[in-house]
Amino acid sequence: MKVDFSPVRLASLPVLVLCACSSFAQIAVRLPDTVVTATRIAQPLTEVVADISTLDRDDIERLGASSVTQLLRNLPGLQTTGTGDTSRVYIRGADARMTALYVDGVRVDSQDGLTLGGGAPWELIPVSQIDRIEVVRGPVSAVYGSDAMGGVVQIFTRRGQGAAAPYINLGLVSLNTQQASAGVSGGLSGWSYAVGWAHENSDGYNTRPDLTHAPDHEPESQRSASMRLGYALSATNQVEVSALDSQRDSHYVPWGGGSDYAAHAHLSSAALKWQAQWSGDYRTQFSVSNATVAKRDDAPNDYQTTAQSVLLENHLKVAGATLSATLEQKRDAFSALATNWDPSIKGDRTQNAVALGFGSNWGAHAIQLNVRSDRDSIFGTHQTGAAAYAYRVTPAWRATLSSGTAFRAPTLEQIFGPYGSVRLQPETNQSTEMGLSYDAAATAFKAVTYRNAISSMISSSATLDTCSAGYFCYYNVGKASIRGVTFSGRQQFQHLELHAALDLLDPYDDITGRVLTLRARRTWSLGVETQAGGWQWGASVQGVGERFDNAANTELLPAYEVLHLHASTPLGKDWRLALRVDNATDRVYQEVGSYATPGRLVFLALQWQPAH
DSSP states (O other), rough: OOOOOHHHHHHHHHHHHHOOTHHHHHHGSSSOOOEEEETOOOOOOOGGEEEEEEEEEEHHHHOOOOSSHHHHTTTEEEEEOOOOOOOEEEEEOOGGGGGGEEEEEEEOOOOOBGGOOBBOOOGGGGGEEEEEEEEEEEEOOHHHHHHTTTTTEEEEEEESSOOOOEEEEEEEEEETEEEEEEEEEEETTEEEEEEEEEEEOOOOSSSSTTTTTSSSSOOEEEEEEEEEEEESSSSSOOOEEEEEEEEEEEEEOOOTEEEEEEEEEEEEOOOOEEEEEEESSSEEEEEEEEEEEEEEETTTTEEEEEEEEEEEEEEETTTTTEEEEEEEEEEEEEEEEESOOOOOOEEEEEEEEEEEEEEEEEETTTEEEEEEEEETTTEEEEEEEEEEEEEEESEEEEEEEEEEEEOOOHHHHHHSTOOOOOOOOOOOOEEEEEEEEESSEEEEEEEEEEEEEEEEEEEEEEOOSSSSTTSSSSEEEEEEEEEEEEEEEEETTTTTTEEEEEEEEEEEOOOOOOOOOOOSSEEEHHHHEEEEEEEEEEEEEEEEEEEETTTTSSSSSSSSSEEEEEEEEEEEEEEEEEEEEESTTOOOOOOOTTOOOOOEEEEEEEOOOOOO
């Protein structure tokens, strides 16, 4: 049954949302002074036309989440799922592979066959190294090229400035889980630096209680390190080197049960950036980056994806407008060793792109225009574009309207693998949205309605014989129409803050008429933040509606609600104690069919950071 988008029902929903309250559901209403992900240009909040959310370090520490998907799952318009060793992020109902991930400007992607279509390795991003997260909803290929059909998530690691600021975090969690992280950041004599280290070890839980397997729980461990080092060559020239390394060892249950497989995943990314401010109105930035995602397990599966980029950006301000011109070359490489049933795979491709952008703010009006042309060495040329307009009705009220196109090229595994084909074509989409927001000192509200039409969706079939394997082949067949509306808001009452968010989604396959898998048509979150007795307290409830676990819509996953609690208090000048209880009622639910969730988790952390 489709969600009702009738005007009467839509008109009544803002009232319900404003009367409700949700933890961290719309932290994004209070954005930092500048954001960069929407256009790759640092922009004041008042000039950003895109639908964007952010989380800063204070939000991350207050919420105490141990994974990126835990942080993202309550942002409006986003849904997340996990299967023990793999996580997925859906933006506005678009498939998880259509969410582009960047870390400090470095594109991170995994094109292996384990995820049947590739996608970002969210489980490899360490929360302890994150300084800020920016999420842009809607197609952004006109800025970022392939992959950004649903939106972009950009993660910024810690960076340094000012006096040295060390920190140490120690945590104990249910499931015999231990966490530790440490680092230092600062700046001196033109230098800026930030280094960090983290380690986590857990006994895990039984991810497949429906199967007989040994052991009856899946342990995991993760270790990571990050570094950002910058130097001011002059008052107008700066260079920066950044790097992130994360390794994860986990276990998962084979189909049918038996002895668990051991899996190892490794993310390594690095970038060198140079920025020159030639004048107050003209800036150039040049960067080279490389990210490698390697995975292997006992199945045996052994995959490696390498994403490289060379980027040259020029930004010029003229008469109150900002003009941008970008040249970019992307190179993807993928390899997989032979298995007991599949041959080895090896392939690469190059995408050369030119992009132009125009942004202007005058009076109550704001406009942003972007066009981009990508020439793929396999698929040829693809043009994308986006246009957005905003009108500030009053200092508090603002209306927006935007439209854009995007594409995602098939993964190299889908092209060169035994189940792939060079005849596959890129997936494309066209999206429109309208928004209305209100933002005052103590009150904020936002409503966004959107429609996303997807063409040439890549699917798979166990009966086709068009690939070299002769079965289970990838092919272009799908069309999807995704409509939705998102409401979010907050209300401040002295030391009490209330939050709320509600998402209504219609994600349908136009060919079959069925609902797209794993997308809930209703999600919501309610909660409260307050301070009392020297403690900061928070409680939230997240609700996820029914979802179908298969394309035939015959396997229904029940709706569920989960209660989360968190609290923290200072212990003297430099110490802080944090407590979090996830799934406080020990609710039994599933995000993906056959896979269990861990149940109630209690987290206790001790944080040390000297006050300046």
